[in-house]
Amino acid sequence: MSNKNTLAYAQQLDNEDPLKAFRNRFHIPKLKGKDVIYFTGNSLGLQPKSTKTYINEELDDWATLGVEGHFHSQKRPWFHYHKFSKEALAKIVGALPSEVVSMNSLTSNLHLMMVSFYRPTKTRHKILIESGAFPSDQYAVESQIKFHKLPYNEALVEISPRKGEHTLRTEDIISKIEEHKDSLALVMLSGVQYYSGQFFDIQKITEAGHQAGAFVGFDLAHAAGNVPLELHKHEVDFAAWCSYKYLNSGPGGVSGIFVHEKHGNNPDIPRFAGWWGHNEEERFKMEKGFKPMEGADGWQLSNVNVLSSAAHLAALEIYNEAGMEALREKSLKLTGYLESLLKELQDEGFLQMITPTEPNARGCQLSLLVTHNGKAIFEHLTQSGVVADWREPNVIRVAPVPLYNTFEDVFNFYDILKKVIF
Template sequence: MIYENSLAFAQEADKNDPLREWRNEFHFPQIKGKDAYYFTGNSLGLQPKQARTFVEAEMKKWETYGVEGHFVPKERPWLKFHEASKAALAKIVGAKPLEVVCMNNLSVNLHLLMVSFFRPTKKRFKVICEAGAFPSDQYMFESQLKFHGLNPAEALIEVAPRTGEQTLRTEDIISTIEQNADELALVLFGGLQYYTGQLFDMPAITKAGHKAGAFVGFDLAHAAGNVPLHLHEWDVDFATWCSYKYLNSGPGNVSGIFVHERFAYDKDLPRFAGWWGHNEQERFLMEKGFDPMPGADGWQLSNVNVISTAAHLASLQLFEQVGMEALREKSLKLTGFLEYIIDELSGEDKLFEIITPRNPQERGAQLSIYFHRNGKLMFDYLVEEGVIGDWREPNVIRIAPAPMYNSFEDVYHFGRLLKEAIKKYADA
């Protein structure tokens, strides 16, 4: 696609966009009486207009049936409610329905999966992750290692970018795995780095981790619903994600997990058990002796939060209709247009620069803009003028054009307003 920084180009691109109508399925925040230019799907996705309808349907069941809502209605009885999302989630993360389930929240699921897949021994006790991981991961690692009586300073290996670089090289990740192979118990990376927007080479990391004799998992908070995933094919052991970013399911909403099929019937795999993960044929006998459900369902602790998960289903039905392939195709064009505009505006003095990988295959729907001066002043101006982006200390603005609802015209107007901000504050 050949880009041009003009309103006419953006409007023509939107006219030819096969996904343009899906924008109408979402509510946009209003700023100064107009739709905001919303670029924070990497933090909280917009509300699907059908979310209220899905939630109201479950409220009506509660009103009509009371406790019998677990069994009576033909459509999505609460007893089976967690199953309603399986088909869509499986397509989004590249899995089999057996391998996925929505449950809990991201940090809870990270801890639950660590119970099963981090089994340190005297010889194998080290964990490899990316440096500067999202706090959910950092705190989880620290507390899990201490729980096992390990010193995080010795047991946790954080792979950092080379001096003068902002992103990780895959060869450095692989080399670190190989160098620690004899002592390595687990490799657990983010699928996509939240700060820089770097998409990691998950197949290569998985292959290297398995070759070293370690389990391999991923935190997909910024990858699920953003980039194509093939977890089953890549042979990933486990993964988890949240649903409120690119999956547009509402603030703090339900997480999801993936556990590879090869563990589906392993009843001896350690886990923290809950009654909803127990054999559903015997669940209500209330007897001792945990018998896990096959697949990811066996990691459930309690019955699903029906009201909030209903909003999740409203978004997932959009993903089923649109498909990740079509979303990725538009995302590459939309982010490419954003990159073109930012480069044009950066100026000879390089007031700011993109720290997200330039290779489109190494990033998702996010560009992180590193400001060398006065970034916060310019960010505040953008917010005043209707741009909802994301400021990350010390000096980065993250802009994430989500292909389900963002337009080329949105991106153009971001560039227009950034140009105004530069004039006002570049030398303030």
């Protein structure tokens, strides 16, 4: 047995971790009085201890100021609330502050983006997505195609892994784009695939889509706050994400969008309009004639959900302090350590890690294909204090998040899983 397969080694790694103090900034759920091993930040991130303070500040302003809180709040006037998250979000997704805004929910935002960027014509009407995309994405794309009264099976193009493989090869995605280049209107993929944990090559896919004459957008639900992103540099047309997974902003937390400045500064691009996207200087004139704000702000519909956004700001403050570069560095080590431990179980034939082995092609999630008794193993893990995620038909997803998970968490998970299997 390698010395890496010991609790002492994991504790040594934790002692050397420059981000170790951030765990204390979060509430860790407990089972029978003991911290659980929480490996589902890819589904719902943990609550920062500062969240309650941020929300209570807005509740206090509401109680003492009423409607005047829109302009006279002590810390964060509600009228400008969407602006307070811009700098942090821009750093997380690799954008200009003007290219991002937090608003609505993820699927609502995907629909709004497709209003602007899925404009089918007689010759260009197809949408390319990955087969097995998250159901919301599948349903959103299906309904958009049907809304335009197009034949669904003809307009939808799906790309699947090769036989016997679990992830998509970048060259196959590019080949599929090339195959449909004359009829392709939109490429819309995940940033990180929810089931396999694969981190797609956003730059190469975007370049291929643009060369084919299509718009390119991404659902970053499992990517934002998880992997390094350069949306502006890579000239992605649009993206949307949720904030309740890796961004730790609470169940159903406010979503966000990215619109590249080449589109955001074009007032003539089609969109569904609302008054919060209207020229801020003229908003309260209540006049006809929509004049969009520049940048992503021009896609806003309604005034900000302040209480949800307060939770978002509390989490983003922590991200700002830690920094995506440092978080990514720890994430690579943490997930790499988990992979090295699980390799023993994979070699014995008890499970298969279907997430890419190349560190730059994944985030902090490993998807474990269990060869037999998968659901029973998962239930035993749960009873043993491991909070993981089961996905039909036989995959256990585990995500050691660098903000609050430890190397000791990783070792203890491996130790419990090994005992369950053997």
